[in-house]
Amino acid sequence: TQLLEQSPQFLSIQEGENLTVYCNSSSVFSSLQWYRQEPGEGPVLLVTVVTGGEVKKLKRLTFQFGDARKDSSLHITAAQPGDTGLYLCAGVLYQGAQKLVFGQGTRLTINP
Amino acid sequence: DTGVSQDPRHKITKRGQNVTFRCDPISEHNRLYWYRQTLGQGPEFLTYFQNEAQLEKSRLLSDRFSAERPKGSFSTLEIQRTEQGDSAMYLCASSFRGTHLRGYEKLFFGSGTQLSVL
Numbered sequence: 119t120q121l122l123e124q125s126p127q128f129l130s131i132q133e134g135e136n137l138t139v140y141c142n143s144s145s146v147f148s149s150l151q152w153y154r155q156e157p158g159e160g161p162v163l164l165v166t167v168v169t170g171g172e173v174k175k176l177k178r179l180t181f182q183f184g185d186a187r188k189d190s191s192l193h194i195t196a197a198q199p200g201d202t203g204l205y206l207c208a209g210v211l212y213q214g215a216q217k218l219v220f221g222q223g224t225r226l227t228i229n230p
Numbered sequence: 231d232t233g234v235s236q237d238p239r240h241k242i243t244k245r246g247q248n249v250t251f252r253c254d255p256i257s258e259h260n261r262l263y264w265y266r267q268t269l270g271q272g273p274e275f276l277t278y279f280q281n282e283a284q285l286e287k288s289r290l291l292s293d294r295f296s297a298e299r300p301k302g303s304f305s306t307l308e309i310q311r312t313e314q315g316d317s318a319m320y321l322c323a324s325s326f327r328g329t330h331l332r333g334y335e336k337l338f339f340g341s342g343t344q345l346s347v348l
Contacts, residue, residue: 122272160234160321160339161273206272216286217263218337220272 121145122207122221130227133199139192139224141207148210150190151218152181155204197228234340236322242346243312250308251343255324262305263337264297265321266290273321279305280327312347319344 125140141150149168153161165174167183167190174181178201180193190207204225208218235254243249255262260281265273276295277287281302291297294312299305309316323337 158344159341160323162339163336166336208272216278217275217288218273220274222270223272 120222121219122209124205124207124221124224126224127222128225128227130229131197133228133230134196137194137197137226139194139205139226141190141192141221143188143209145209145211146187148187148212148215150183150187150207150209152190152192153206153208155206155223161206161208194226197226199228199230202226202228234322234324234338236320236340236343238343239341240344240346242348244348245312245314247312248308248310249312249345250306251320251322251345253305253307253322253324253340255304255322256326256338257303259324259326259338260302261325261327261335262299263323263325264305264307265323265339267319267321267342268317276307309345312345314347317345317347 121143123142131137149166151166152164154164155161165176165181167181170185170187172183178195182191194201204223206220206223208220237252241249263278264276266276267273275288276291277297279299282299294310297307319342321339321342323339325335325337327335
């Protein structure tokens with residue numbers, strides 16, 4: 119059973135469209151991170167959200183942490199082919215926990 | 231700063247052979263993590279070190295797996311008597327954990343070692 123469920127697992131859209139990726143759990147997380155991974159490379163951290171309800175923006179990417187700290191979303195506005203990649207959410211279950219729990223990822227393809 | 235370096239990038243081995251991977255973290259980082267990622271899944275935690283001490287191991291880490299970080303710098307992950315189920319990307323990550331408590335830290339991942347067991 120996956121502690122963090124991401125949806126959709128695959129998403130293919132046209133350049134210029136908007137999209138939202140979801141990361142859900144029945145567990146409460148101390149903090150949650152979003153990573154992007156290219157084929158053959160390790161994940162690269164995009165953002166960390168810590169407070170319930172927190173919203174962070176990174177250019178065209180908007181990240182939100184749910185009020186109850188059990189879920190998160192990543193919204194991309196006007197997607198570009200350069201946004202193509204595997205997006206992973208990862209959480210820390212409690213303050214002081216030493217490991218990240220990852221979702222299974224969302225493979226995003228932006229078609230020109 | 232050249233980032234986290236892993237060697238080799240690819241390893242093909244026959245079932246039953248032993249393999250060893252190396253990870254060189256970012257030089258000032260005191261924490262080092264090993265994760266395993268199979269196709270279509272997110273990374274799974276294996277173990278981590280604070281300096282040279284191995285502080286936590288996942289139940290995924292069977293007795294065929296051993297990790298070391300002898301001088302608190304580079305780390306090695308050895309898999310003995312490899313099985314086909316060991317085929318995966320093995321990722322190393324490092325971070326700096328200060329003395330203050332934080333709910334999160336920034337992990338820097340290497341490019342991984344892709345292991346194929348035939």
